[in-house]
Amino acid sequence: MDAYIGLDVGTQGMKGVVVDDAGSVLDTAYAPYPTQSPAPGWQEQNPQDWLMAYDEVLQRLMAKHLPVVYRGIGFTGQMHTTVACNANGVPVRPAILWSDTRAAGYGEALEQRYGLDTLVRQTANKPLANFSVLRLLWMKDHEPQHYRTIQRVAVAKDWVRDQVTGTFMADVTDGSGTYLFDVGRRQWNWEWMQTLSIPREWWADAVESPTVVGDLRRGPEALQSIPVVAGAGDQEASAVGTGLTNEGDLGVSIGTSGVIFWPRAGFSLPPHPSIHAFCHAVPGMWHWMAVTQSAALSLRWYRDAFAPTLSYRDLDELAASSPAGSRGLLFFPYLQGERAPLMNAQAQGTLMGLRPEHQAADIVRAILEGVVFSLFHAWLMMKPAQKKSLERMVATGGGAQSTLWMQILADVFQIPVTVVDDPGAAVGAAWLARRAVGGDVKELSRRVRKVVEPSQNQGIYAERFHAYRSMAMNLNGLWGKERV
The missing domain is CATH 3.30.420.40 (ATPase, nucleotide binding domain)
Known part of the structure; x- marks a missing residue:
């Protein structure tokens, strides 16, 4: 063999x-x-x-x-x-x-x-x-x-x-x-x-x-x-390993940071300076990439500071007990400043809308929603270049283990989310070796763990994201020159 x-x-x-x-x-x-x-x-x-x-x-x-x-x-x-x-x-x-x-x-x-x-x-x-x-x-x-x-x-x-x-x-x-x-x-x-x-x-x-x-x-x-x-x-190499090699694919990774990875069949300059444009590992392909600084890091911060005895599964179940929209709470995951799309190292994490009736479940869900909103905000900087509908979104990273987080992702982006096993960059490198010796880099089989379809909460999230984006622009002005 x-x-x-x-x-x-x-x-x-x-x-x-x-x-x-x-x-x-x-x-x-x-x-x-x-x-x-x-x-x-x-x-x-x-x-x-x-x-x-x-x-x-x-x-x-x-x-x-x-x-x-x-x-x-x-x-x-x-x-x-x-x-x-x-x-x-x-x-x-x-x-x-x-x-x-x-x-x-x-x-x-x-x-x-x-x-x-x-x-x-x-x-x-x-x-x-x-x-x-x-x-x-x-x-x-x-x-x-x-x-x-x-x-x-x-x-x-x-x-x-x-x-x-x-x-x-x-x-x-x-x-x-x-x-x-x-x-x-x-x-x-x-x-x-x-x-x-x-x-x-x-x-x-x-x-x-x-x-x-x-x-x-x-x-x-x-x-x-x-x-x-x-x-x-x-x-x-990770994109090769997870099959992100077609322009109809959109990759989202929720790890310590959040990454949006969009393969491109031709080269063009990104429409916003917070978007990176690099050559892809697939010959004749490029990709745009946006990074948000604090994705799963935001959830880890909350757990370490306020709920150190709870597991991430416990936090997931807790957040699921709060309704979509977190009873009006908005979380801005700028704990380490923000790259895309704010480009503001002075940005600060913010929880907005707190009232006496809010519970821990609402705060945890607001964190999950805020991370997805930040990713969607970055995606909107790329979206003007979109010429055809996305065929699928591929999710990886530790956050992909949360069914609730993936449901929020599907609802906000309004596209089914395919969760795949993340084999890591080393597997992509091995597959590039196979491609060089003989074969096609696009043939790497991927194990699909689940597909999460958008739910009836799309409308709620469209309204909440509008509020999120407006407030992000206002907050960014407080931290320095507005660049959104």
């Missing part, structure tokens, strides 16, 4: 999976590694820890002696995490993680110097602190001794893959996250690099995700010389 390996260089550790030719997971392994925070807002990792985790994960996978023939390996990992290296690929300093905020001021400086419209035309995106080039500009000013020695720059998964194949390559999805990429043409934006005085020689050729870029040179004997595939960023 043929099999493929997917490796995910995650934020907290390396995950490896073995999948068969049909996409079923045969085995998994995991190895953690530490993160350092040497200053407030800084998040760093030692790339050598990734390599040690790589060795450990492959050893564990091979220890099972599965009766399979390994045909390929695909990589994925944390996007934006920046590894600056010398000519031999040795990091000149620790890797700067995607979550690191030290370069936030550089995005603001770029906007002031060039204007947001110009930046979006160059890169298809608003400059955020996690884009790779902002970290490099920070290094140029604050660590010139390291900046002068840079000869190569890579993201996490590309650096590991380069180390184990000896081939310096990049892919179009992670290229999109550097802020130096022409997303529409799926190639580096050399002119923009020149404008920013960033050497083009630092960057590897960017290829499509299901492309063989070398063969394995480091690892167990059973895997030596098998094809290694470029792979994709974790968001795009």
Whole structure:
């Protein structure tokens, strides 16, 4: 039986999976590694820890002696995490993680110097602190001794893959996250690099995700010389794993943060600067993505602060005892500021409409509803580009385990919600390896756990969302310049 390996260089550790030719997971392994925070807002990792985790994960996978023939390996990992290296690929300093905020001021400086419209035309995106080039500009000013020695720059998964194949390559999805990429043409934006005085020689050729870029040179004997595939960023690899590869699909993930992922058959600039436009892992496809900062985090905050003895199932049952609309309560899940669509780091979590008759059930339900309202608010920034009806919504993340949350999602978006098993980015990476060796990336079978149809509460939620959106605009004005 043929099999493929997917490796995910995650934020907290390396995950490896073995999948068969049909996409079923045969085995998994995991190895953690530490993160350092040497200053407030800084998040760093030692790339050598990734390599040690790589060795450990492959050893564990091979220890099972599965009766399979390994045909390929695909990589994925944390996007934006920046590894600056010398000519031999040795990091000149620790890797700067995607979550690191030290370069936030550089995005603001770029906007002031060039204007947001110009930046979006160059890169298809608003400059955020996690884009790779902002970290490099920070290094140029604050660590010139390291900046002068840079000869190569890579993201996490590309650096590991380069180390184990000896081939310096990049892919179009992670290229999109550097802020130096022409997303529409799926190639580096050399002119923009020149404008920013960033050497083009630092960057590897960017290829499509299901492309063989070398063969394995480091690892167990059973895997030596098998094809290694470029792979994709974790968001795009996860989309492959859950089947989000058609323009009629809309993906919604309710994890710590909330993510809307919309595959696009052609490239166009997003209609709102809070929307990201990246290359998809599927050749010839792009995607728009919106992120809300505090999705399931909002529910965790409530539980930890007010109901630490209750499980999430208990909270779900409690919320179900409150009617749709939470008896007039509105929750604005801006506990960590908000990205889409407010773009306001100063936004604050708000519970509005409290009266003496409100109970805990109403508050919990308002939190669930507020998270969905925030996602729908972000979707409305994309919706003007919609040319045909969505065929389905695919829901993943921890929040998808809540039937009530999924019902609210179906009612607010007014579309059936398909809840699927979330195999993770590593499975998507393995499937990209299968696609490169032979086959179609769209063939990955998905296990559907349930389909939730819209209920009679659609009208109630349409009215409540109108109130939510109006109040969000007013509140955003209190926190700073109104940008909705």
